Amino acid sequence: MSSTTLLYITMALVVGFVLGHFRENKRLSDFQNQGEAALSHILKTNFLPPDYHLMNHLTLCAEDGTTQIDHVLVSRFGVFVIESKHYKGWILGDEKQSNWTQVLFNGKFKFQNPIHQNFRHIMAVRALLDFLPPETIKSAVVFTGDAEFKTPIPQGVFRISEFMTHLREQKVEVMSVNRMQFCVGRLESARLAVSGETDIEHVQYLRHRFDHAI
Numbered sequence: 001m002s003s004t005t006l007l008y009i010t011m012a013l014v015v016g017f018v019l020g021h022f023r024e025n026k027r028l029s030d031f032q033n034q035g036e037a038a039l040s041h042i043l044k045t046n047f048l049p050p051d052y053h054l055m056n057h058l059t060l061c062a063e064d065g066t067t068q069i070d071h072v073l074v075s076r077f078g079v080f081v082i083e084s085k086h087y088k089g090w091i092l093g094d095e096k097q098s099n100w101t102q103v104l105f106n107g108k109f110k111f112q113n114p115i116h117q118n119f120r121h122i123m124a125v126r127a128l129l130d131f132l133p134p135e136t137i138k139s140a141v142v143f144t145g146d147a148e149f150k151t152p153i154p155q156g157v158f159r160i161s162e163f164m165t166h167l168r169e170q171k172v173e174v175m176s177v178n179r180m181q182f183c184v185g186r187l188e189s190a191r192l193a194v195s196g197e198t199d200i201e202h203v204q205y206l207r208h209r210f211d212h213a214i
Contacts, residue, residue: 035086035144077170083118087147095154
């Protein structure tokens with residue numbers, strides 16, 4: 001093989017990688033809401049490799065269906081499974097309630113307790129990363145809008161600035177960079193493709209699950 005041919009092949013591989021990376025980011029942006037995109041940008045800007053690796057919009061298989069995770073931040077200081085909520089108005093709720101309440105000028109609206117919602121995500125990640133101590137995989141619910149809590153904020157629930165502070169306070173190393181990379185590889189190999197079909201399947205599962213729970 002001539003050096004010119006080898007050069008063309010190398011250039012083609014590089015271009016293909018760049019275009020593939022661009023298409024993957026474009027697909028991901030199509031599925032992120034405003035709050036998820038804002039939180040992703042802040043995390044990527046402030047918590048950099050090699051100590052941190054951010055994964056967005058993961059759909060994983062669970063025992064009885066699928067579970068969809070907004071963000072997973074794998075770091076030397078733990079694996080943070082993040083549920084983001086972009087809400088405004090007043091928020092009322094505590095850790096034990098099945099539903100929380102959003103109060104707007106035009107009424108009150110119920111939504112699933114995000115701590116309970118994230119528990120299923122935690123279990124899915126722990127099942128995949130079963131070589132890590134369970135306490136290494138941590139839950140975080142992050143409110144990205146201008147919502148105001150009218151009840152005490154439960155443990156593990158943050159606004160963006162509070163979550164950034166919380167992450168910076170994590171100083172105890174629980175894994176090496178090599179172990180981090182192994183965790184990322186395990187999650188990447190298990191995640192379902194980012195696509196409209198994946199989202200439709202997940203929504204169908206949720207409808208089936210909650211229709212039968214009523």
